[in-house]
Amino acid sequence: MKTIAILLLTGASLLSHAGTPQQIGQAYAQEAGSQTPGFTASAARGKDFFLRRFDVNAKMPACTACHTDNPLAAGQHAVTGKAIRPLAVSANGERLSDPAKVEKWFGRNCKEVLGRACSAAEKADFVAYMSEVR
Amino acid sequence: MRKLLTILGLGCALPVLADNLPLPSGTPASYKSECGSCHLPYPPALLAADHWRRTMSQLGDHFGSDATLDARQLQEIRTFLENAAGRPERLGSAGDPPRISQTQRFIRKHREVPARFWSDPRVKSAANCEACHRGAATGNFGEHDIAIRELRS
Numbered sequence: 001m002k003t004i005a006i007l008l009l010t011g012a013s014l015l016s017h018a019g020t021p022q023q024i025g026q027a028y029a030q031e032a033g034s035q036t037p038g039f040t041a042s043a044a045r046g047k048d049f050f051l052r053r054f055d056v057n058a059k060m061p062a063c064t065a066c067h068t069d070n071p072l073a074a075g076q077h078a079v080t081g082k083a084i085r086p087l088a089v090s091a092n093g094e095r096l097s098d099p100a101k102v103e104k105w106f107g108r109n110c111k112e113v114l115g116r117a118c119s120a121a122e123k124a125d126f127v128a129y130m131s132e133v134r
Numbered sequence: 135m136r137k138l139l140t141i142l143g144l145g146c147a148l149p150v151l152a153d154n155l156p157l158p159s160g161t162p163a164s165y166k167s168e169c170g171s172c173h174l175p176y177p178p179a180l181l182a183a184d185h186w187r188r189t190m191s192q193l194g195d196h197f198g199s200d201a202t203l204d205a206r207q208l209q210e211i212r213t214f215l216e217n218a219a220g221r222p223e224r225l226g227s228a229g230d231p232p233r234i235s236q237t238q239r240f241i242r243k244h245r246e247v248p249a250r251f252w253s254d255p256r257v258k259s260a261a262n263c264e265a266c267h268r269g270a271a272t273g274n275f276g277e278h279d280i281a282i283r284e285l286r287s
Contacts, residue, residue, distance in 0.1 A: 081258030
């Protein structure tokens, strides 16, 4: 009985954290829309953002410093050398499935690469690109 | 008697296990998810409790990265690391900020590795255990299981 209760609880907690790339993108797009009425996410803008050099951090001048310029490919951490699995959902089904995790990494990586927080619009575009790229 | 046998048994096993450092069974999941995404979740025995304490008190600038945690995870991981830390007398100073690669143990174990291997793009950094130690993720740091052929002893 205890086991079943634990399993149910685990299942429920998984559900409450889970999300699809679409849901995660929608949440960011909604936030962006509240700041800029009429906003719609764009995978093309997301791609530009992904490839842009910000040159704030010498070791990590762009997203591509660790993730390579191909989101379908595996990357390598620019400092530690640890392998990084692909960002694109089509190449790595675990991506964009946990809103808290996505937000955590935007928090860390935007600060590190852009030297500031990313806007909701930038996040929505980025999520659109990573969801759609094949 | 049983206790004595256990102690004797452990004594015999230790030399064999010296390069086998799996994460302890009580390792919190947060350690692997939070500390294992940019680098290997290092075996806690590779730094002393004081080294971990200092590392965990400066996560805002963790070797140039923001590795801050929420309060609950910080507490959980710090307690785990300090409890499972290595013996200070064996590790010696680790520098400031503390680095596993500056402990006496690490230096002694790697003294035969020529400088050019450290700068090999496949290795990149002494933080990248898995570049050479194929079994690092499961705690196998044995010198006979080295991934890059020319680095094998």
